[in-house]
Amino acid sequence: MKARQKDRGLPDPGAPWNEVAPGLWMGGHHWRDVSGVSRPAVVGSEFDLVISLFTRPGHGPDPAVEHHVADTPDGPLTAAQIHKVQDLALVAAQAVRDGRSVLVRCNAGYNRSGLVVGQALIELGQEAEAAIGVIRRKRSPWALNNPVFEQYLTTGLGVARLLADLDPLT
Secondary structure (H helix, E strand, C coil), X not given: CCECCCCCCCECCCCCEEEEECXXXXXXXXXXXXXXXXXXXXXXXXXXXXXXXXXXXXXXXXXXXXXXXXXCCCXXXXXXXXXXXXXXXXXXXXXXXXXXXXEEECXXXXXXXXXXHHHHHXXXXXXXXXXXXXXXXXXXXXXXXXXXXXXXXXXXXXXXXXXXXXCCCC
């Protein structure tokens, strides 16, 4: 099995996206099928709302689909980036409450999407540890392998944002 990123040695996801809670999906831009072939994860009109934390031309969604884009690094975030994650998680949670289907995606669908989906699950009433657990069970055991993002969720994004705002490097 080919690694997603050589520096992390993680396997490619086994599906383009997975439902982690009713109406809330998590995915990426590529995946590897059961025969080991790498496939693009192209979104059409399967979802009512798509939140992209990474984009690649030709990967959708269809123009009629509501699409929020916030290029986000897979590493420590600035206070402004954490605030954007909070906003997107609120948008996702409200859409789920409204009965809409939501896809949150990044490159592989492990970390950045996991951060937004985790916060959306928290907004929907789950505890942070439970949200992390469901993401790993439903998407992949490799989901949220970035320890900084897991800490953001367990500490709380509001606290993480305040602490990031204190950092003179951001």
